[in-house]
Amino acid sequence: MDERRKRERLIKLFLVGFAKTVFTVFLVIAFAFAMFKVVGLLIGTNSGTGSNVPTHTSAPTTEPEEDITGDDEVPTEDAAAQIATTEPISSKGLKIVILNSTEVQGLAKKWKDKLVQAEFSISDVGNFTGSKLEKTKIIVKTEGMGADLQTYFSDAVIEVGTVQEGSDINVIIGTADVLE
Secondary structure, three states: OHHHHHHHHHHHHHHHHHHHHHHHHHHHHHHHHHHHHHHHHHOOOOOOOOOOOOOEEOOOOOOOOOOOOOOOOOOOHHHHHHHHHOOOEOOOOOEEEEEEOOOOOOHHHHHHHHHHHOOOEEEEEEEEOOOOOOOOEEEEOOOOEOHHHHOOOOOOEEEEOOOOOOOOEEEEEOHHHOOO
């Protein structure tokens, strides 16, 4: 009878240990999933519901004006410290796409010519299909990119986000940067 009790006790210990292991694995997976969602929100993705990659077409757009520059956001001290410690990355040699959010025909090409003259690599130009912007928006893949481009525009905003496939930086020209 003693042998039987020992066997039952060993089986119970095994099952309890197994249940604890399964529960721990479940918690780790749940935590990883939650962190994936949080990181997705922090870097500005749609959490798998689509893409916020700027697109372009050959026809001009005339959508209603909407402020999507995020000017109403006040940076925290942590964000300011992180920005201050990020090493700048030269935009020269990176693949840059220029998109026109205004109704001015040929504006993206004019900016391409100006930036190529300054030795930037422009891989494509087109029209932005989103809302017309007042301020130029520079969307970069990696923190630290775009600061050298920002100096060419009046009050341009740099944002880390998703860019068109095959590019490193997307510049969406706003009405404040219309060239004559």
